Amino acid sequence: MSEIRLYVTTTEVLAGQILDLLSDVFGEEDFAIATTEIDEKKDIWEASVYMMREDEDEVRVRVEEALAHSFPDAKVEREVIPEIDWVAKSLEGLKPVRAGRFLVHGSHDRDKVRSGDIAIEIDAGQAFGTGHHGTTAGCLETIDRVVRSRKVRNALDLGTGSGVLAIAVRKLKNIPVLATDIDPIATRVAAENVRRNGIATGISTETAPGFHSTAFSSHGPFDLIIANILARPLIKMAPQLVTHLAPGGSVILSGILASQRWKVLAAYNGAHLRHVRTIWRNGWVTIHLDRP
Known part of the structure; x- marks a missing residue:
């Protein structure tokens, strides 16, 4: 059955506000919500919600009712999404990406690796994380900085996706890394990428739907926790996440729109973490915080 995308075309700031609104409307329901930059120079963005065709009528009513109160001029448009592996298709032919000392590349670009590069090979697949998105690149830069300057003995990659961030930590330092995801497909893809990158031991990949999983305890x-997810779940999980962070440990958070930065910071400052640095990339931010 085809998937449907309902979307509003607007500015970056308003797209972030609409994303927050739709996140509140749909909560934990199984509807993907996202923002996409269409034209950087003209500041054109789209805020979208995805659903199966059978859910379209109900979702449209709820979206339009929510927008009517805060965004009365917003026009909801519709697109039918063909049944294509869009992740794999969109990654075809992507160029290698440099972030810090890392070079993230596909198998077809192995010849682009230079002396001194920390190379991570990630091919097109069904899980997020190739280095091309601003959130992944921001995390890689911050990982490079934190692992070089701090005493990190073990790490957690929460919402691992392709496993690229867990692989990055392990390639920088010979420490154990736990890589978890709520999606078993992502967990499988991450494990495959770990093997592809020649890491025989040191990274544990586990499907964990929440902090109640025994994997975390x-x-x-952990001395380092990396969570490249989305602002809403990051805010919600702040108290639980911090309980798994060792004293003196560091947290790297991403998947956060620039407009959502202060909400996320407030949640983690409230959990007694100290803001160290923020990296901005293409409308997204990566936040580094420490536990005293």
């Missing part, structure tokens, strides 16, 4: 506490 058995591997933690």
Whole structure:
């Protein structure tokens, strides 16, 4: 059955506000919500919600009712999404990406690796994380900085996707890394990418739907926690996440629109973490915080 995208075309700031609104409307329901930059120079963005065709009528009513109160001029448009592996298709032919000392590349670009590069090979697949998105690149830069300057003995990659961030930590330092995701497909893809990158031991990949999973208590506490997810779940999980962070440990958060930065910072400052640095990339931010 075809997937439907309902979307509003607007500015970056308003797209972020609409994203927050739709996140509140749909909560934990199984509808993907996202923002996409269409034209950087003209500041054109789209805020979208995705659903199966059978859910379209109900979702449209809820979207239009929510927008009517805060964004009365917003026009909801519709697109039918063909049944194509869009992740794999969109990654075909992507160029290698440099972030810090890392070079993230596909198997067809192995010849682009230079002396001194920390190379991570990630091909097109069904899980997020190739280095091309601003959130992944921002995390890689911050990982490079944190692992070089801090004493990190074990790490957690929460919402691992392709496994690229867990692989990055392991390639920088010979420490154990727990890579978890709520999606078993992502967990499988991450494990495949770990093997592809020649890492025989040191990274544990596990499907974990929440912090109640024993994976966290058995591997933690962690000196470094990386969570490249989205602002809403990051805010919600702040109190639980911090309980798994060792004293003096660091947290790297991303998947956050620039307009959502202060909300996320407020949640983690409230959990007694100290803001160290923020990196901005293409409308997204990566936040580094420390636990005293």
